[in-house]
Amino acid sequence: MKTLSIDFLLKETPSAIALVDTKLNFINYSTQWQINFTSSKINLIGEQLFNIISERPILFDKAIQSGLDGKENSNDGQKFILPSGKVQWLKWKISPWKNDENTLSGLMIFLEDITVDKKEIELLHKMESVSRVGGWEVDLQKNTLYWTQTTKDIHEVDEDFIPDLSQGLNFYKEGIHREKITRLVGSAIEEGKPFDTELIIQTAKGNEIWVRAKGEIETMNDNVIRIIGTFQDIDQRKKLELAHKEISQRLKIATQTTQIGIWEYDLKKNNLVWDDEMYKIFGINKNEISGIFEAWESTLHPDDKERALIATNDAINGVKDFDEEFRIKLQDGSIRHIKGLSKTIENLNGEAVKMTGANWDITELRSTELRLERSRDSFTETFDNATIGMALVALNGAWIKANNSLCKSLGYTEKEILKLTFQELTHPNDLYTDLELLNEVVEGKRESYQLEKRFFHKKGQLVHVILTVTVVRAINGGISHFIAQAVDITARIETEKKLNSLLEVTKSQNESLMNFAHIVSHNLRSHSTNMTMLSKFLTVEEDENERKNINGMITNAAESLAETIAHLNDVVQVKTGTLENLKRISVLNTLRQIQKSIEGLLDEQNAILKIDVPKSHFVSAVPAYLESIFLNILTNALKYSAKDRTPVIEIKSKVKKENILITFSDNGQGIDLKRHGDKIFGMYKTFHQHKDAKGIGLFITKNQIEAMSGNIRIESIVNQGTTIFIELKQS
Numbered sequence: 001m002k003t004l005s006i007d008f009l010l011k012e013t014p015s016a017i018a019l020v021d022t023k024l025n026f027i028n029y030s031t032q033w034q035i036n037f038t039s040s041k042i043n044l045i046g047e048q049l050f051n052i053i054s055e056r057p058i059l060f061d062k063a064i065q066s067g068l069d070g071k072e073n074s075n076d077g078q079k080f081i082l083p084s085g086k087v088q089w090l091k092w093k094i095s096p097w098k099n100d101e102n103t104l105s106g107l108m109i110f111l112e113d114i115t116v117d118k119k120e121i122e123l124l125h126k127m128e129s130v131s132r133v134g135g136w137e138v139d140l141q142k143n144t145l146y147w148t149q150t151t152k153d154i155h156e157v158d159e160d161f162i163p164d165l166s167q168g169l170n171f172y173k174e175g176i177h178r179e180k181i182t183r184l185v186g187s188a189i190e191e192g193k194p195f196d197t198e199l200i201i202q203t204a205k206g207n208e209i210w211v212r213a214k215g216e217i218e219t220m221n222d223n224v225i226r227i228i229g230t231f232q233d234i235d236q237r238k239k240l241e242l243a244h245k246e247i248s249q250r251l252k253i254a255t256q257t258t259q260i261g262i263w264e265y266d267l268k269k270n271n272l273v274w275d276d277e278m279y280k281i282f283g284i285n286k287n288e289i290s291g292i293f294e295a296w297e298s299t300l301h302p303d304d305k306e307r308a309l310i311a312t313n314d315a316i317n318g319v320k321d322f323d324e325e326f327r328i329k330l331q332d333g334s335i336r337h338i339k340g341l342s343k344t345i346e347n348l349n350g351e352a353v354k355m356t357g358a359n360w361d362i363t364e365l366r367s368t369e370l371r372l373e374r375s376r377d378s379f380t381e382t383f384d385n386a387t388i389g390m391a392l393v394a395l396n397g398a399w400i401k402a403n404n405s406l407c408k409s410l411g412y413t414e415k416e417i418l419k420l421t422f423q424e425l426t427h428p429n430d431l432y433t434d435l436e437l438l439n440e441v442v443e444g445k446r447e448s449y450q451l452e453k454r455f456f457h458k459k460g461q462l463v464h465v466i467l468t469v470t471v472v473r474a475i476n477g478g479i480s481h482f483i484a485q486a487v488d489i490t491a492r493i494e495t496e497k498k499l500n501s502l503l504e505v506t507k508s509q510n511e512s513l514m515n516f517a518h519i520v521s522h523n524l525r526s527h528s529t530n531m532t533m534l535s536k537f538l539t540v541e542e543d544e545n546e547r548k549n550i551n552g553m554i555t556n557a558a559e560s561l562a563e564t565i566a567h568l569n570d571v572v573q574v575k576t577g578t579l580e581n582l583k584r585i586s587v588l589n590t591l592r593q594i595q596k597s598i599e600g601l602l603d604e605q606n607a608i609l610k611i612d613v614p615k616s617h618f619v620s621a622v623p624a625y626l627e628s629i630f631l632n633i634l635t636n637a638l639k640y641s642a643k644d645r646t647p648v649i650e651i652k653s654k655v656k657k658e659n660i661l662i663t664f665s666d667n668g669q670g671i672d673l674k675r676h677g678d679k680i681f682g683m684y685k686t687f688h689q690h691k692d693a694k695g696i697g698l699f700i701t702k703n704q705i706e707a708m709s710g711n712i713r714i715e716s717i718v719n720q721g722t723t724i725f726i727e728l729k730q731s
Helices: 002-012 031-037 058-068 115-131 149-155 165-170 176-191 235-257 276-282 292-299 302-316 363-385 404-410 428-442 490-540 544-575 587-597 599-604 623-639 673-679 697-707
Strands: 017-021 026-029 073-081 087-098 104-113 133-139 144-147 195-202 208-220 223-233 260-266 271-274 323-329 335-346 352-361 389-393 399-402 448-456 462-473 479-488 583-586 608-612 618-621 648-656 659-666 711-717 721-729
Touching: 002 026, 017 031, 031 104, 058 073, 058 087, 058 104, 087 115, 133 149, 144 149, 144 165, 149 223, 165 176, 176 195, 176 208, 176 223, 208 235, 260 276, 271 276, 271 292, 276 292, 276 352, 302 323, 302 335, 335 363, 389 404, 389 462, 404 448, 404 462, 404 479, 428 448, 428 462, 428 479, 462 490, 490 544, 583 587, 583 623, 587 599, 587 608, 587 623, 599 623, 618 623, 618 721, 623 648, 623 659, 623 697, 623 721, 673 711, 697 711
Parallel strands: 608 648
Antiparallel strands: 017 026, 017 104, 073 087, 087 104, 133 144, 133 223, 195 208, 208 223, 260 271, 260 352, 323 335, 335 352, 389 399, 389 479, 448 462, 462 479, 583 618, 648 659, 659 721, 711 721
16 A cells, blocks of 8 residues: 555655666656656556657766666756757756665666756846846845856856945945935835936946846835845947937037028928028018918018929928028019928838928028129139149149149140140259158148259250249148249249350450550550661661661561561450351361371371260361361370470360360470469460570460350470460350
8 A cells, every 4th residue: 555655755755856776677667757757658667767868968978877876866957968968957856765674776867858948047147238228136134246158247246246235335426326226225224216217337347337227126114125126238338329419419510600590391290390590591480370381481482382282292292301502582683592301211111201302591602602703703713814824733733734834934835745745845953852742731830932054945945034933721720722823934034144144255355455554555566666766766867778778677667567567466456346247167087187288297297196085976067167177286286295205296176064175295395384374374484495486376365266156274284294274165
C-alpha cells in the first residue's frame, strides 16, 4: 500500500521527476517529465535516460556521473546552446538513493525546463538595455535601494555596486537638479505623491546626461512602504529638444532681425496664420482686417497680381511650391519688392495638410543690384573705350579680359592675348620687380603699385608702358583679380633716346669745339707768328739768295697751315650728319677690302694678318667711316711694329648683347698707358719717335666711332703689343 502511494504521488507531482537505476534505466517518472522531455506517451519504464534525452548539455552528463559517484549535484538554472543550435535553460537537482544495505541503487533526478520564463526575463533585460529604461525600488521598511542592471549602466557603475538612498540622490547634478529630486522623493515618502521628472545626473565617470525618473508608491495602512519606479536615459532626445528650442529661438531672433515674415496655412481647416513680421512687411494692421488672405491680395501690385495668385493656387493644389518675386503697394503709395517661398507638408498617407512659408522685403537688394548693374555697364563702357590699355588679370597672371587699346599696343587680338600670361609678355629684366610688387599686394602690404616696364610686341619689338595694378577683392575679403592699366610711352621713350643722342652729339661737338679753340689758339697762332716773322725778314733782307730761302720757308709755313685747317675740317665733318647716313655693312667684307689696299705694306714687312670674323656679322655704320677706322688701325699696327719680330695682326669679332665687338691685336711696340692713357685719343698726341707720326689718326677714329653711337678702348703693354676694342651697333 505504501509503495502504491509513493508511485501515485510521484506520478502526479507537478514537477518533472524521474527515478533511474545505476544503468540509468527508468524505474519511475512523473507525468510532467513525460510531458516536458518526450514527444509521445510511450512507457518509459526500462528505457535508457540518454536515449530519451538525446540532446542535452555536457554539463548535465557530468552531473549524472557525479550522482553515480554518490555525490549530490544541483544547478539553479543555466542557459545552454545545444549542438543543434537550440537554446535551452535547464534547472536540475540529482540525488543518489541507496537501498537498506546502504548500497547505491540509482538516482532521483529533478529536471526543469525554464526556457520560457528565462527568455521572457532575457527579452525584458534586452528591452531595458535597448530603450535604456531601468528600474529601481526603495524599500522604506528595510531602508534599501535596488537598481536594475540598466539603471546601473546609466549611472556607469560596476555590476556589484549596491547603492543607498543618499548615494542615489547624490548622483543628480548639484544645484537645482539635486534639490528637485530630493524634494520629489521627500513628497513621495511623506505625502504619497508620485512623480515624473526630467533632470541631469553626473555619472560615476563624470559624464552629465539627462534622465527621466518616474516613481509610484505602495502603501500599507496609509503608510508608504515602498517606491517603485523607472529610470530612463533621455540624453539624446533631451539634447535634441534643447537644440531645437535654441534653434527656434535663434530663428525667431533672425526673422525679427532680418525682417522675414513666417506664415502657415491649414489646408483642412482653411485657416491662415501670420506672424508679426508679416504684418509689418505688408503694412497691415491685424486689428483692422477681416481676413488675412484678402488683405494680402489687396496689397499686390496690379502688374504682378495675376501671376502671384496663379502661383498661390498652384501651391495650394499641389502643382508646385510657391517661389515668386512680386511687388506690393503700401498704403502710403510706396512700392516694395517681396520674395515669397512656401513648402507643402503631407501626412503619412501622402495627403497635403498644411503649407508653411516665408516672405521678406528685397527692395534694397533689387535697388543695389540695379546700381551694381549700372556701375558694371559704366565700367564696361569705360574699359572698352579707354584710350589707355586696360586688362583684368587673374591671380596666376592669366589675362581675363583686355581692351582694344592694350591689344593694339601689343599687336595681339583679344582672343590671342587671353591664351597668354603677363609673365610671358614681360621683358625678363622687368619681371622680377613686377612680381615682387605683386606679391606685396597678395600679402596685403599694399593695395596697388605702379612701375615703368617693357612688354614684348607680337612682332618682337619692345613696348614701353607705365603700368598701374590695383587689387579687386571678393565679398569675403580675398583677392578676386587685378585691374591693370598700361599707358604706352614707347613714342616718348624713343623721342627721349633721340634727344639724348642729340645731346651726346652736342656735348661731343662742344668738347670738340673746345679742342678746336685750343688748336686754333695754339697751332694757328704759331703759324701766324712764324709767317709774320718771315715776312718781316723778307722785307728787310736784301740778299737775293737769303730772300729765296725766306720765301721757301714762307711756302712751307703756308702748307703747314693748310694741313692744320684740313685736319680741323675733317673733324667737323665727322661730327655732323652721321646718324642719317648709317647703313648695314658687312664687317668681313670691309676688312677684306682694306686688306687688298695694304697688300704692298704687308708684303714689305712680311706681316701676318689673321682675320676671324663670321660672315653673319653686320654693323650699322657709315661705309667711309668704317673703312677709315679699319685702315687707320691696321696701318698704325704696321707703322709702330717691333723691329725685332715679324708683325702679327689678329682681328676677331663676336656678338655682345645688341652690339658687335671687333678686336684688333698686334705684337708691336705698345704704348705706355700709365704715361699717355689720359691723352691717348687727343689731337696731335704722339707716343713714338716716328717720322710720319702726326697724332691725328686715333683722334679722328674715336670721333668717327662715337658719331656712329659706338665706343672704343685700348689695352697696351710696352714692347708686347696693343689690343683695340671697338663696339658698333649690330644690324
